[in-house]
């Protein structure tokens with residue numbers, strides 16, 4: 678169980694985490710989402726006692742991290758910046774961590790097998806791929822068999838098998854009654870991993886709700902349409918509040934209009950509709966709606982300029 682109360686962090690004049698309160702419950706996977714720079718890593722670092730809050734507090738299993746006598750046995754974390762000695766072997770890295778907590782050799786071997794690092798036990802960490810580094814970080818987090826796990830971007834650099842493995846691991850840990858708190862930018866993966874979501878933007882909480890509720894709350898109906906003349910149909914239904922996407926030739930994805938409304942518009946213009954499939958909003962859609970206006974680092978779509986050839990120096 679993680680409990681944050683009026684937690685805040687200011688770096689210089691910059692507010693990274695702005696007076697947030699939340700609980701991360703045991704027995705569930707809680708996803709932690711938010712745009713780049715929203716404050717996810719800073720929050721996770723404060724939970725682990727690596728950043729000191731400017732105001733408020735955050736406890737793990739009812740105590741500040743620093744107040745736990747054997748923190749590795751309470752909470753394990755994979756955080757973005759790992760302090761790993763590059764010349765150490767994977768086994769020795771884990772052995773050094775285990776030694777501080779009297780964790781036996783058998784447990785080191787167990788977590789190496791569990792994370793698929795058995796064959797790399799005697800390889801130097803400096804030569805590890807990103808995915809192997811992530812697996813080692815997860816092995817370190819699991820070492821003390823803690824009740825609470827915090828994974829910051831655990832699937833970063835993992836291959837599809839690794840991504841699936843993290844999903845099963847997270848779900849398995851939660852099923853054992855542990856508290857699992859995961860940040861990720863991979864919405865499709867989060868949608869099938871998390872039971873509950875906490876979404877932040879610019880250091881403030883935008884949503885703290887079960888997955889179903891976040892999906893339902895995106896509000897806009899979404900329908901996939903195939904029709905003989907999609908251009909005429911798009912022109913017929915285009916209006917404020919209706920978003921029209923073109924996922925493939927001959928198809929439209931329409932947001933913000935009922936399937937019946939679309940069918941009526943098509944009928945009135947005698948456009949033949951061959952498919953009309955209402956779809957549940959994706960987590961990506963729900964997330965985009967929640968975080969609209971909260972994105973600190975906004976990307977720009979580069980539109981090709983017709984009839985203008987860029988000059989090269």
Ligand SMILES: Nc1ncnc2c1ncn2[C@@H]1O[C@H](COP(=O)(O)OP(=O)(O)OP(=O)(O)O)[C@@H](O)[C@H]1O
Pocket residue numbers: 688689691692693711712713714715716717718719720
């Ligand atoms: N040590 C630091 N010193 C100064 N500013 C910092 C420091 N750490 C984080 N920040 C700033 O705090 C804000 C929150 O950063 P944080 O890394 O927590 O975001 P995040 O949600 O984890 O982002 P990302 O998804 O990109 O990892 C950012 O504006 C960042 O630049």
